[in-house]
Ligand SMILES: Cc1ncc(C[n+]2csc(CCOP(=O)(O)OP(=O)(O)O)c2C)c(N)n1
């Protein structure tokens with residue numbers, strides 16, 4: 001028998017932390033996989049890469065990636081990442097976090113970081129609920145979806161994250177599902193090479209906590225839903241990209257250039273100090 | 275049907291179909307079934323084995339069918355499968 005060769009991406013993972021805690025079929029592992037694939041394809045210097053996450057199942061990602069990373073308190077990864085980026089603008093700062101973390105408790109950080117165009121890259125694992133704490137309804141839970149706190153069906157209108165990001169001023173906005181692994185990886189690569197506040201929403205299966213209450217007991221059933229419902233419409237109006245059970249519009253929505261905050265800040269400092 | 279010679283690539287005899295080396299890290303698999311379901315060539319199926327996590331990891335049905343698109347490598351949430359091209363100096 002030949003010696004088993006190791007996975008080509010395992011060098012990007014902290015071996016001692018593997019296997020990860022995510023459930024069978026959880027999309028978080030696919031997001032992590034696509035992210036490290038993008039880092040590998042771009043040959044990014046790991047000494048220049050910082051990954052920050054908040055609290056939640058997806059928040060564990062910061063601990064799994066073999067680079068400088070920080071697992072912040074709930075809702076605060078963007079605040080922490082802002083500090084890192086402004087202290088050292090040469091670093092590539094990526095936030096990987098959940099829908100609850102980024103858009104419920106951390107919603108204000110998100111809109112203002114986007115408005116100021118701070119050069120951090122945000123990947124949101126949107127699994128439509130608070131996975132880690134047992135499946136409560138959150139800001140992206142679809143109307144009529146069942147969760148532990150909406151046992152009769154959700155009556156709150158969800159955020160349309162790509163619309164929110166675009167309206168707040170993000171210079172790159174895309175949405176993919178965990179089934180679009182190639183396009184997601186390409187999008188991550190694109191965003192890592194771009195300046196400014198960039199955002200990717202990844203619609204992700206949480207079969208254990210969300211799916212099983214919504215007639216999708218397995219990851220496969222959730223992925224089949226994505227396959228059936230998703231439709232690629234590049235640069236369509238993000239305002240019309242609400243996710244419904246029948247329709248998940250995916251693609252790139254925004255790709256513009258705008259001076260980023262850290263550049264304006266350092267220019268202004270130079271101006272004042274001379 | 276008449277043979278449509280004009281459709282045949284001119285370098286067809288020279289081009290070799292790459293051979294895939296599919297690695298399944300059995301004990302890392304959590305049995306989600308994504309690689310099996312979404313392989314466009316239907317190269318994999320569920321095995322009878324039970325791994326360290328108590329699930330059935332995939333097994334290879336026919337590696338010759340694999341076109342090394344590596345979709346399974348990317349869609350695996352558990353980094354439990356990857357495909358590389360076989361080095362074929364002497365022909366596979
Ligand atoms: C200040 C604070 N409030 C509440 C919590 C409890 N809490 C932990 S994770 C979480 C929600 C996580 O949801 P999300 O960000 O969508 O991540 P997921 O688990 O779904 O990946 C909450 C409310 C906390 N840890 N800290």
Ligand code: SF4
Pocket residue numbers: 021022023025026027028057058127131132205206207208209210
């Ligand atoms: S609870 Fe949901 S989000 Fe958390 S690890 Fe399990 S499947 Fe993933």
Ligand SMILES: [Mg+2]
Pocket residue numbers: 056098099100125126127128129130131
């Ligand atoms: Mg969530």
